[in-house]
Amino acid sequence: MNRPLIIALDFKSRDEVDLFLKQFPNEQLFVKVGMELFYQEGPSIITHIKNQGHKIFLDLKLHDIPNTVKQAMKGLAKLEVDLVNVHAAGGKKMMEAAIEGLTLGTPLGKTRPACIAVTQLTSTSEKMIQEDLLITEQLDSVVLHYAKLAQESGLDGVVCSTHEVKRLNSELGRSFITVTPGIRMEGESSDDQSRVATPQLAKRLGSTCIVVGRSITKQQNPYKAYMKVKNAWEENEK
Template sequence: MLGEEAARESVIVALDCDKQIALELADRLRGKARWVKVGMTLFYAEGPSIVREMHDRGFKVFLDLKIHDIPFQVRGAARSASLSGADILSIHGLGSSAMIAQAREGVEEAAAKRDGDRTRLVAISVLTSMDQGSLSEVGIELPVKDEVARLAKLSFDAGSDGIVCSPQEAAQMRKLLGPEALLVTPGVRPVGSAVGDQKRVATPAAAIAAGASKIVVGRPITQADEPISAFECIVNELVKG
């Protein structure tokens, strides 16, 4: 159970759409939602300016780029993403501790240059569209929960502020990483919503109860007939627990 403001702070609305629709949704959600997610679909089309436009509308931005490259490139990418205004930035845990450490260096450099708060880093563990069969297909035979834990510990120890995991692993990750870790959980679906391409899902209240810091909800809000009503229903669910 959360207070109303805490509930609004806990929901990140995923704007995985084109700019016109994203701005229309943002304008409708202004004053109600606190966070939006800008992912690859929108960022690759519009670049850093879309982050600034969301800030201008009063939103904090989770820039979900899932950065994964050699450490040198990741340091520069994380620095640039931070300078664009990202409040949270995603990187891939599979990139190694050296890569994650360089991402941390990049966002710290950006914070010093812009004289503001440091962008927080969350490392992708196992995508919520993947299940045990998907992991085996790419040569990982560990159970999903064990692979998530392995990457979570590696990433957190190397400088990530937290991880991205499914709500089904949130309780385990909270216990593993402690109370200060930032746990961002996609794969959240209100009761009655279509699961779509997600495999490891839970309801908003279940995800928060399990230990998630923030939940990412896209299509159940953005594709609803009444997006504001859909968002408010999630807030009410979190308040009631």
Template sequence: MSPLIVALDYANERDALILVDRLDPAACRVKVGKELFTACGPAIVGRLQERGFDVFLDLKFHDIPQTVAKACRTAASLGVWMLNVHASGGSSMLRAAREAVNAAAGGTQRTLLVAVTVLTSMNDATLREVGVNSSVEDQVERLATLAAECALDGIVCSALEAGRLRVAVPELLRVTPGIRPAQDAGDDQRRIMAPAAAVAAGADFLVVGRPITAAEDPARALSRILSELAGDPVDPRKSE
């Protein structure tokens, strides 16, 4: 299965479904974030699943343990492939989330639970603004270690930290946003990396948004990234 997860950063169901109807569910999974979920509710998950897509529900739950547990149990009951919480919620919250997802498991598919470490829009300076005096790299490893201790399935980190975490917590999957083909701008992402380099660095899953969703031909943009991951040369004349 492809390591690519396409971020459906849309404000309405219509635009999201127009995009996914141009993609092959065998070539990628899809991510539903706060904007689309707030606009459409749980129904959008079902619409995507009907089209054959595995769904990563990216709502980054972060609250008191009981509240997060209830939210995770409800999310897992939707049959999503993956969901996430913030590791900075602490061990009690993470363990409550783990127990809730386990309790919601049914059928043959088990929802993966991953923990967000440090957002890819942040750097050392923004960590200091919120009272964290560690470097990004040290803070990511600290939170990843906590996630491992709480038996989560993986973490969300930038590809820049993936190699370090492959050594520190090899049992965890590494989900990496901030993936940008070399010719694309970083937008609001600060800690970014090209797809093939991210996989080489230790990423298991790559979250890609605008390089695919904003492309004139999203299917071809997706195909070009898959070709890059396979080590096939990309013809610049076919660039978007």
């Protein structure tokens, strides 16, 4: 996977998506469709966006018993998205089932969607993991453990914060995908995120791709904001 900038389409409807995408007439984007949009519009929104030539990360964070996840992934594979995900907390058998389902559901002659596991949400803090989740290990150790399980399960990578990327690259290799949300430009509000970083820092730390939402979608000129983030992410690349 190249090092894409993924835009989070955190919108409520197809109409809002269309208004946003119309501002990028000459760009092939890599976009994230999450639960908010997918649950409102259903699978048709995937076809609608694909028909415009954009790549898609379908961010549904599957977390259930292995057979349920296997059958769900078998169905999602038919949508021919580029990237899907599960929660690593579902365990090794569940993640193995996800890959099995994706493989079975991928149309003949097509490439299986890449599959990554959410380690811990970027809204999760050290205090939350200790007090709410009753996990006694340090947050970065939990992320590394989940990432190792994901790799052993045959997944292609993980979702993590930028602050864990360097260690994951060292332990698991740079070919193991690290998708990092919680990206903000310098001086922007963190909002509901706990572990944030600028595009420049994410690049220095070795993120494979970054996911950017409000820093682009909530700006008065989304295209201008997109180019600003893109340039910061790609600066110094040959």
